[in-house]
Amino acid sequence: MSKTIKIGTRDSELALWQANTVSKKLNDLGYKTEIVPVKSDGDIILDKPLYELGITGIFTKTLDVAMISGKVDIAVHSMKDVPTALPQGIVQAAVLQRANVLDLLVHKGDTDFLNSNGTIATGSLRRKAQWLNKYPTHKVEDLRGNVNTRMQKLKDNNWNGAIFAAAGLERINLKPSEFINLDWMIPAPAQGAMLVVAMENDNFVLDAVAQLNDIESEITTYIERQFLRTLEGGCTAPIGAIAKYNEHDDTLHFKGILLSLDGKQKFEIEKTVPINEWKKLGFYAAKEILENGGEALMKELKEQLKK
Template sequence: MKKTLRIGTRDSELALWQANRVKEGLESLEYQAEIVPVKSHGDLVLDKPLYEMGITGIFTKALDIAMIRGEIDIAVHSMKDVPTALPRGIVQGAVLKRADASDLLIHKGDLAFLDEAGTVATGSLRRRAQWLHRYPEHSVENLRGNINTRMRKLQNSSWNGAIFAAAGLERISPFEGTDIDPGNRITLDWMVPAPAQGAMLAVAMEHDDYGRQALDRLNHRDTEICTHVERQFLRVLEGGCTAPIGAKACLENDDIVFNGILLSPDGKRKHSVQKRAPLKQYTVLGEQCALEILKNGGKETLEHIRQYQDQRPGTTASS
């Protein structure tokens, strides 16, 4: 018996774009689907960086609750926002083919600041730490909100630039209404992205065979493998999705190539690992790389991160 699959999503432009790609994919397979927008707490509180809010999975909790209550059948997320442990009863249904996982610097046309004092903006602790590691004389300001809001804040500020995910800028066009040239961008190929950045995740209830079978037909196996390695690396480091941890896995022929990084929030401490392994080892590669980081000084840096978070009002060591 066919039923209409209710797809839950945040109501930002980017989130709706993602949910509609899942809807289109399901409809192309002759399933019936509809979009159900759900407001998240992360969309409502815009005056604090995520790492100061003390909540893991802030953009996913509202959808988790709606799913458990039976208000939606499927939830669609930016995979990098999803905690490594899903709530009981909710399971991974499909990882869609990944878009560009890079970080981009959007600037105002003058790059002289890269060689002198400058100011960039980001709400990501990972981006902040990597930028300060490379440009220790710079200032990094907090920048929150959806992509359109952040672009307007950049235009109306004295900042030299701001850092965005390339995938988000591919999916929507936030330059409209600003005087920032869309060409004023630099791919930060030296910056390691967040685990699963650029990938979309659709989840369903474990007992919902119909929804799970539908999503399984949308799954992109190569992206699923790479994001598994990246998220396993994150899970073992116990960093949560707001810690200064980056990870990127790529498939090259019959191998998987991994690059992982852990930094202190101020960017002064940096631990990195690069490995190439046979593809059949992907189930353990992320853990092996994380353990190598921990063995080579990462434990001390993680303790430093916890102390940093404990000093901020309303945060917890696990944020």
């Protein structure tokens, strides 16, 4: 175990928390580690909505380059930020046990706006579309930056609230007392999961990291990302998916959603299958949506997001 495993990460508080978590787990197994922070374009370009930057994986690209060039051995990501197709030579090494999958609304103490007109903020098209579907009279403002930056922007603006992933706030103890769990909102595919990627030819690192893998989290995120990939949605399209394992009857329950940008069109699917049918669950669910009108909407979305 002489090799020191260099862990690449973004330099936000949440990303560093994730990298340190992986580092500690590897240290506990007897491996030496070093954390190497890298700034990504997604952290630098904050004045444009993500979809306008026109590329998926803006948060992962810089780390991919660092790994391919040998500066780091592994990279730790929020799995929902990772494109469904990894670059050549890079492989999924482990999915850690999943945390809270929910989105939540952080508000300022007064929730009357939920019954009238209101303004909330989010940088996610998925959250925006689902919010407008439920609250068609509301306004949604764009909100970018790491968790701490977004929290500050919420304080500095006269918005009624902003939407965050619960897992991110919980991991760095930023969850305020004024929040509402959005249990009706379908999360991003793989939300709440942490992914470790490595080079496919680095057996020492792959063997080390494989020990951190949680099989249930690996299967549920695989299904959700397969659903996303089959719909051909980058991480910018308004697509949500959640798969859950039920140990009582050994089944998987899946819910998927595709919406128009304004939230007016919504395609939803729900399926429960025996555990042994997990490998194609996301694929079949997405195909069903595409065949029932989703294909036309996906074409429309691609055109709109090009502009």
